[in-house]
Amino acid sequence: MLAAIGVESLETLFDPIPEGLRLRSWDVPPGLSEMAVCDLIHRLASRNVTSHASFLGGGYYDHFIPAAVDALSSRSEFYTAYTPYQPECAQGSLQSIYEYQSVICRLTGLECANASLYDGGTAVFEAATMSIRLTNRNRVVCHPSLNPIYRQILDTHAAHLPIEIVDGDEPQDAACVIVQNPAFLGDVADLTTLAERCHAAGALLVVSFYPISLGLLKTPGEMGADIAVAEGQSLGLPLGFGGPYLGIMAARRRHIRKMPGRIAAATHDGQGRKGYVLTLQAREQHIRREKAMSNICSNEALCALRALIYLCLMGKEGLGEVAAHCHSKAEYLKSRLGRSGSRIRILNEGPTFNEFAVQLPRDASYVADHMLGRGFLAGLPLSAVGAGGPNDLLIAVTEKRTRDDLDDFAAALEAETCS
C-alpha cells in the first residue's frame, strides 16, 4: 500500500502534524490479551452488588427483561449499523424507528413521536426549548413533582439561554408547565385540570411519564398534554449504572415541525414498494446548523429498538399486567409498613403507582446501610437528592419482587427501625 501511495514509511503520512507537536511519550499501559481483559472486567464487575433484593427506584427501575430483547437487539445487522443515511440498505433500522414511533404514540395517546432522545432528563430540556419555539415565550415552569435530577439537567443546559425557570404550576405567561406523573415521590394525579389551565393561559403542558405505568394509568394524551417525555429505561433496558438509556418524546401532531430529533416516515419506491425514510430533516443540525431545532445527532436508536421489542413481547395485555403487578405489590408492602403500631409513616396521602415515600423513626441513610447487611437495597434516602428530610426514604416495587421478598423486607425494615 505504501508503494501505491508513493511514500516509504507510515511515518511520512503524519508529516502534516507540525514537528514539535508529535506525541513524545504517554502513560498508557501495554495492551492485554482478550483473556486478560475479560478477567479484568470480571473482577471489576464482581466488586459491585447486584444480588440484593432491590427496592431502589427514583426514576430507574429493576423490571424483568425477556430474553428475546437481548437476543434480537444483539443482531449485528442492527447494532453495527449507523444512522440510516442510505435508506435502501437500512430498512431494518427505519421500519423499526417507524414502529417505535407508533408504539410510543399508542402508549401515550399522542399523535407523533421522534426516533429517540438521550434520556429522561435531557428530554425535559428538549421539551422546554420546543415549548419556547412553539409559544414564543421564555418562561418554563417546573412543577414540584418533577424528578430533581431532571431539574438539575434542565438548569445546567439552560444556564446561558434567555430562559426563566421557575417553580410551581402557574401557567400565566409561561411557555410550558412541566409536570411528572407519577410524581417523583410516587403520587399519581389527574392532570386534566392543569392542562385546561395551561391552555387557557396560552401555555403548553409537558408531562414526564413513567412508561410502565401507562399500562394502567390515564395517558398524557387523555389528560390534554401537548408534549410527553420519559425516561425509557423501564422498557427493556438494563439499569447499567446509568446508561445507555432512552429519551422518549411524543407530541400533538400539529407540533411535529418544531420537534427535535430524527423522525422516520413511510413512503414508497419507484415500483410502489413500501419503504421508510428520515423526514423533515430541515429541522436538524446537519442541514440547518446553528438554526436547527436541536444539536442532537447520534441518539439512542438501539435502545429505542429494545423498547419496541419489549412492548411487542409484552403486548396489549402484558403491559397492563406488569403495571398491575407493580401496583398491587407496592400496595401490599405499603399496607404492611403502614399498619397500626408501626413506627414507619407513609408520606403519600393520595394514590401511588409502584413507588412511595416513608418517614422512618431514624436517619434513612443509616437504615439503608443496615438493610444492606440483610440483603436489601432499601430504597433512596430522599435527603440525598434534596427531596425530603433525613429520615425520608423512597421505596419502589416492581413485578420482580415476590411476596416473600416483600414480607422479608417489611420485617427487616421494621426490625431496623425498632432496634
Add this chain to the structure above:
Amino acid sequence: MQLIFEASRSGRRAIALDALDVPESPFPKALCRAEAPALPELSELDVVRHFTRLSQRNFGVDGNFYPLGSCTMKYNPKMTESAAAERGLRDLHPHLSTIPVYEPCCQGALALVYDLERLLAEISGMRAVSLQPIAGAHGELTGVLLIAAYHRDKGNAKDTIIVPDSAHGTNPASAAIAGFKVIQVPSDKDGTIHFDAFRSVLNDKVAGVMLTCPNTHGLFERDIRRIADLTHEADALLYYDGANFNAVVGQCRPGDLGFDVMHFNLHKTFGTPHGMGGPGSGPVGVRDRLAPYLPGPRVVRRTDIFTLETPPKSIGKSSAFFGNFLIAVRAYAYIRRLGDQGLKEVSAHAVLHANYILARLRGAFTPAFEGRCMHECVLTAAPQAEKGFKALDIAKALLDYGFHAPTIYFPLTVKESIMIEPTETESKETLDAFCDAMLEIAARIDKNDASLHEAPVNTPVGRLDEVHAARTLDCACL
C-alpha cells in the same frame, strides 16, 4: 414487509407473568386509561421472526464494508460486548452512587469510571475527563457550556463562537443551543481554515473557537499553532471536536496542540458500536483552567476507596449519572486490549488505508484537495455530475456492489462531495474490492450507463420518494 401491527392476533401472548401472589389492588378508575394500549398481540416466535427479518434488511459493519466518512465505522471487537454483559455492571443501579452508604456496593464501577477518565485524559493530553455527555453532540454542548461558565466566572462579556465552514453541523448547533452567536470562517483553497479570514473575525467578543483536526476535508490544520496562539491571546478557548480523533490517536494529543476542551466519540475512536445511530458516548475533556467547572459529581480516589465529589464551580449535570456507562465499559475494554502500541497502530493504519484508496481512485475521480489525506479522503463528483451522474448515483450504485456508501453531500464546502473513511480494521482485499467497484462505476459513467440512475436494484427497496414522505408525513401507525 408488513408492519408488526399487521401480525397481531387477538389474545396472543409472548410473555406470561407468574400469578399475582399478593391481593389485587385495583387502581382508582378515574385515574386509569380508558382502554389498554393498542400494542400488538404476538407470540415470541412472531416477534423473533419479525425482527430477524427486519435485521436482514440492514447493512452493518459485520456484514458490509461501511466507509461512511466522518463516522469511523470500524469493526467492534466482540470482546467488548461480553464486557458490557457482565451482570455486575449491567444490572447495577445508578442510585448506588447517589448516597455515601451505597458507595461500597459500586466500587468496581467507580474504579472503571475513574480509570477510563484517567486514560482518556492521558491519551488526549487533557487534565481531566467527564463521562457524563451521552453522545458526541452532547459532549460539544457540554464543552461549550464549560466555556460559557468559565467566561461568566471571569466576568468576560463574550457572546460568540467561531466555527469553520467545514465543521460538522453539530458545532454551530451546539454553540447556538448553548446561547452563543455563531460566526463561520471560510476554508482556504488547500482545504484548511482560511487564516486571514479567521484573524479578521477574532475579537474580544469571541468566547471560543471550535475546530475539528484533522478537519472534515481529511486534512490536518496547517496553522494550528498560530490559531491556538491567537485564540488564547484573545482570551478565547479552543475546542477540539473529537469526531476525527481516529486519525491522530497516539500520534499527537489535542492538549499538546493547544486545545483547552474537547469531546471524544467513544463510538468512533474507541471501538464501540454505532447502534443504528446510537447509543454513542461523548465524554468531555478539559485542561487545567476548565477542570473546576466539570459536571459533577466526579469519581475521586481516596487511597483504595473510590468516592464522589462535585467540583467547586461545576456547571451541574450533563446527564443523570456517568453518561452511557455500558458504552464506556466497552471503550475501556477496547483501550486496555489495544494499549500503548495498539492505539498508535489504529491511526497509522487508518491513515494508510485512506491514502491507499485516494491513490487508487485518483485519476478516475477528482480529489477535492491536493496532496495526501489523513484518515479520510474527500472526492468531488462534479465532473461526473456534468455527465449526468451525481454523487447520489455513485452512492446508490455502490449499494448494489454490497458496500455501504461513503458520506455524500458533506462537507458542504465541496460540490458533489464523496467522503470515504475506510478505518484501520479493513483488509487490503476489502479496500481493493471497494476501489474496483468505484473504478467500475466511473467506467460505467464514462460509457453513459443509464442503468446507474436505477440503482440500487439489489436492496430490499429501490430509491424512495422522500418528497412524498415529507408531504404525507405518515410518521406512525396509529
